[in-house]
Amino acid sequence: MIILPAIDICAGRCVRLAQGDYRRATTYADDPVAVARQWEAAGATWIHLVDLDGARVGSCVNYKTIAAIRAAVRASLQVGGGIRTLNDLHSLLADGIDRVILGTAVLTDLQMVCDAIARWGNRIVISLDTRGRLLAASGWQETSAILLVDAARQLYALGARRFIHTDIARDGMMTGPSYELLAELRAAVPVPLLAAGGIASLDHLRRLAAMGMEGAIVGRALYTGSLNLQDALREVQHAR
Numbered sequence: 001m002i003i004l005p006a007i008d009i010c011a012g013r014c015v016r017l018a019q020g021d022y023r024r025a026t027t028y029a030d031d032p033v034a035v036a037r038q039w040e041a042a043g044a045t046w047i048h049l050v051d052l053d054g055a056r057v058g059s060c061v062n063y064k065t066i067a068a069i070r071a072a073v074r075a076s077l078q079v080g081g082g083i084r085t086l087n088d089l090h091s092l093l094a095d096g097i098d099r100v101i102l103g104t105a106v107l108t109d110l111q112m113v114c115d116a117i118a119r120w121g122n123r124i125v126i127s128l129d130t131r132g133r134l135l136a137a138s139g140w141q142e143t144s145a146i147l148l149v150d151a152a153r154q155l156y157a158l159g160a161r162r163f164i165h166t167d168i169a170r171d172g173m174m175t176g177p178s179y180e181l182l183a184e185l186r187a188a189v190p191v192p193l194l195a196a197g198g199i200a201s202l203d204h205l206r207r208l209a210a211m212g213m214e215g216a217i218v219g220r221a222l223y224t225g226s227l228n229l230q231d232a233l234r235e236v237q238h239a240r
Helices: 032-041 052-057 065-073 086-094 110-123 150-156 179-188 200-212 218-223 229-239
Strands: 001-010 013-020 023-031 048-051 076-080 101-103 124-131 136-138 142-147 163-166 194-195 215-218
Touching: 001 032, 001 052, 001 065, 001 229, 013 032, 023 032, 023 076, 032 048, 032 065, 048 052, 048 065, 065 076, 076 124, 086 101, 086 110, 101 110, 110 124, 124 150, 136 150, 136 200, 142 150, 150 163, 150 179, 179 194, 179 200, 200 215, 215 229
Parallel strands: 001 048, 001 215, 048 076, 076 101, 101 124, 124 163, 163 194, 194 215
Antiparallel strands: 001 013, 013 023, 124 136, 136 142
């Protein structure tokens, strides 16, 4: 299982939200580029980047910071937040981003999502973020009436081949991911899955690895020191 340290960028800084609430943001570093170098030096082979400002307004806001991170590290990068057009997708991929994450576009422009999958295949990751079992969008500020499993099956039928799931209620709370929802998703679609939200201990990682998750996205626990990245990487290597 891959460990992906998360760097969430807001106003050019590295922050973490609690349950997706922008009013409950904690700034952990003023320089996301330095944080990316730190995670790479600790052994990360993938880094998960989110443009929080972009997610809220629906366009790439922190592009310069993302480009600076790309230039600074050799680790693979996956980027999400506010990516709603094929032009934005093309720019990120052309500039060396390895995978691009689409979330809100699943609800607002399904044709664009289909076009992106047809053109770039496995470089597109679908983020299915939920309140309960319902998909959320627009930086998690809106909740739809679409069920997680229904969305996953539809998108799989349309060609999606990798998903991220975050239970918003657990994000930033360090109480563990939603194993129940991840198990439902695992049973619904035979594709690689990345778990996010609430992961904060080696026990959480062991359980996710046993469930067959391809990756675990870890944020606040790394910044607070509750989870050490090198320990986490050793754990999943041992599990393998």
